[in-house]
Amino acid sequence: MATTETSYRVLSLPQEASEGDGDRVYVGLRRKLDLGAFGASAAYQAKAGEDVIGEHDELGPGADGQEELYVVVQGDATFTVDGDEIDAPAGTIVFVRNPALLRAARATADGTAIIAVGGPAGVPYVVSRWEEALPT
Numbered sequence: 001m002a003t004t005e006t007s008y009r010v011l012s013l014p015q016e017a018s019e020g021d022g023d024r025v026y027v028g029l030r031r032k033l034d035l036g037a038f039g040a041s042a043a044y045q046a047k048a049g050e051d052v053i054g055e056h057d058e059l060g061p062g063a064d065g066q067e068e069l070y071v072v073v074q075g076d077a078t079f080t081v082d083g084d085e086i087d088a089p090a091g092t093i094v095f096v097r098n099p100a101l102l103r104a105a106r107a108t109a110d111g112t113a114i115i116a117v118g119g120p121a122g123v124p125y126v127v128s129r130w131e132e133a134l135p136t
Helices: 013-018 029-033
Strands: 024-027 039-045 051-056 067-074 076-081 084-089 093-096 103-107 112-119
Touching (some): 013 024, 013 112, 039 051, 051 076, 051 112, 076 112
Antiparallel strands (some): 024 039, 039 112, 051 103, 067 093, 076 084, 076 103
């Protein structure tokens, strides 16, 4: 069957997460949707009490000094940003401007999904070194 290129793409996050391996599933949205202007990914955690977004900053090895925007699209999470805890039910948006701040998110409900969008401020987007190392 031939593939037809269109000016839009559609992806089902629940379907992508169900095809993953394990309770925590990473979905590389930038690759899957062929995004060029910014980085985007999704993380799904099947079990409450477990990490959805692991603790990190955007200054360490492999990081690019990105600002990051997180959107809780399903379930509930507790974000920790620079030591502050933020209750984040579905529909919550958390923006971390400072790349030096530690951030993480833990699921507080089964089936939590978070979309992350990021890029360094004021410069054209370049694919992150850490993403280049991920398997396709």
